[in-house]
Amino acid sequence: MPRLFALSRHAAKKTTRLSGLPADNRRQTRLLRMFTIAPKLRPSAVLCALSLLLVAQPVVCLADAGARHSVTNTDAPVHSRSSEPQERTSEPQKYIGPGSCAATSCHGSVAPIAGSRILQNEYSTWIVKDKHSRAYQALTSDIGERIARILKLNTKAEESPKCLTCHALYTTPEQRGRTFETSEGVSCENCHGPASAWLGPHTTRDWPHEKSLALGMHDTRDVIHRTEQCLECHLGTREKFVDHEMIAAGHPDLFFELDSFSAVMPRHWKTPRESAPGKPVEDAAWTGVRDWSAGQAVQLRAELERLTWRAKGKRFDKKDIWPEYSELSCFACHHALGPAKESWRQEHGFAGRRPGDPAWNASRYVVFRLLARQIDPNSAGELDRRLTEVANEMSKLNPDRSAVVTSATAASPVAQKFAQRLATMPYDQAGVLLMLQEISGDAETIALADERAAEQAAMALDSLYIAYSKDAKPSNAAEVRAGINELFQQLENPSSYNADQFATSLRKIRALLR
Numbered sequence: 001m002p003r004l005f006a007l008s009r010h011a012a013k014k015t016t017r018l019s020g021l022p023a024d025n026r027r028q029t030r031l032l033r034m035f036t037i038a039p040k041l042r043p044s045a046v047l048c049a050l051s052l053l054l055v056a057q058p059v060v061c062l063a064d065a066g067a068r069h070s071v072t073n074t075d076a077p078v079h080s081r082s083s084e085p086q087e088r089t090s091e092p093q094k095y096i097g098p099g100s101c102a103a104t105s106c107h108g109s110v111a112p113i114a115g116s117r118i119l120q121n122e123y124s125t126w127i128v129k130d131k132h133s134r135a136y137q138a139l140t141s142d143i144g145e146r147i148a149r150i151l152k153l154n155t156k157a158e159e160s161p162k163c164l165t166c167h168a169l170y171t172t173p174e175q176r177g178r179t180f181e182t183s184e185g186v187s188c189e190n191c192h193g194p195a196s197a198w199l200g201p202h203t204t205r206d207w208p209h210e211k212s213l214a215l216g217m218h219d220t221r222d223v224i225h226r227t228e229q230c231l232e233c234h235l236g237t238r239e240k241f242v243d244h245e246m247i248a249a250g251h252p253d254l255f256f257e258l259d260s261f262s263a264v265m266p267r268h269w270k271t272p273r274e275s276a277p278g279k280p281v282e283d284a285a286w287t288g289v290r291d292w293s294a295g296q297a298v299q300l301r302a303e304l305e306r307l308t309w310r311a312k313g314k315r316f317d318k319k320d321i322w323p324e325y326s327e328l329s330c331f332a333c334h335h336a337l338g339p340a341k342e343s344w345r346q347e348h349g350f351a352g353r354r355p356g357d358p359a360w361n362a363s364r365y366v367v368f369r370l371l372a373r374q375i376d377p378n379s380a381g382e383l384d385r386r387l388t389e390v391a392n393e394m395s396k397l398n399p400d401r402s403a404v405v406t407s408a409t410a411a412s413p414v415a416q417k418f419a420q421r422l423a424t425m426p427y428d429q430a431g432v433l434l435m436l437q438e439i440s441g442d443a444e445t446i447a448l449a450d451e452r453a454a455e456q457a458a459m460a461l462d463s464l465y466i467a468y469s470k471d472a473k474p475s476n477a478a479e480v481r482a483g484i485n486e487l488f489q490q491l492e493n494p495s496s497y498n499a500d501q502f503a504t505s506l507r508k509i510r511a512l513l514r
Helices: 009-013 023-031 043-054 122-129 131-140 142-150 161-167 188-192 209-214 223-234 244-249 258-264 284-311 344-348 368-375 377-394 401-424 429-441 443-449 451-472 477-490 499-512
Strands: 274-276
Touching (some): 131 142, 131 161, 142 244, 188 223, 223 258, 223 284, 223 401, 258 284, 284 377, 284 401, 344 499, 368 377, 368 401, 368 429, 429 451, 429 499, 443 451, 443 499, 451 477, 477 499
């Protein structure tokens, strides 16, 4: 199965040429290569993009009723959505569709607007560059329709709530404040919340961010909450998820890393965020590191919560499937079969489990555990103990539900405490270098954990080294980046993944880091 975060053969040939590009451009070129379902840009999106280039007059939207975006807004960052309870409006909050954000005076400018604390071309970036805008079209592809047939949905994929809940802005008729097309895909309000109550007011001068939150806006400035928003689909909830049945039908397995996924999206917001033009409210050098580190902790907590409700049989459709195989390592069973003498898996054995039993997918922890030890050794020890219990039980043929629930439930709040600390703590060059060294130095453990763990290591090194090299400007940066590119090349084809080769490549990077 092709990967989003893997070098294609075509991209691999371009590695030398890419080394001359700015780091962020190289990264997008490398990462944005391979979606399992990659629909073409829909004609309406092309026409809209052209109209943005050709038409000088702004389109009409609700926000035009208020003032233009204020460039003097002094909103402060909010790091915890539960820090202060917000008074909610009694009026129903409704969805009004992405067109409401498309005015050139709002978020539909062709290019970033100088002198504004926001870019104001967010809508244009979304509709032209962001694959979220084409998520619905993935359902209409041959693969999408085949998945629907295999799953016996008794309808087309693009008409099935099972699919639309993550591939579109899918709402009930009562939740719609105005007409919009489901075919517009995953759009503004999927992430920012129903906008009927706050769309107009949030454009007025000196309107505080907290008032928008009280009216139903999602706090995507908070890295913890932003990650949670992403994970609703990129990991799943009990109401919407990808399970082993869907993967067997052809849906991609889910994996995630906040900083890398944000880069490839690409980001449509200013980094660093500003309270007013030219007044950043976060350290520009380390925003990607914060996204990576806090995102890792939130992802681990969400994975443990998902494992818990699955063990309890709490799926919304009341189906009680245990163990749910999508919680296990896909590659423990799905890998190339060759002569036994050439098997690196058999050469290393099956530590912690009976041969033949698939291992738990620990990829969301194998890399993060190194960061946890660096930040808080005592809490990391508790987390390690609980996650070892989870891994040992889940790697049995018939894992005990209650034992899994007990250990996962105990580990989840520890992961959340790490997330809260990582979202607010300062970062520096020395700490990031140490993390790079820790990851590349733990080569064998990461490589043997399976390809998903290797993916997380590659994305982590990529994110961390981009930030570190911008700040430290090491003389051998090109050599290190070539080593990271080599990791992605090895992940391009799952059937050819070799843990020993990946570990060797990690060690080479470790020797270069200084």
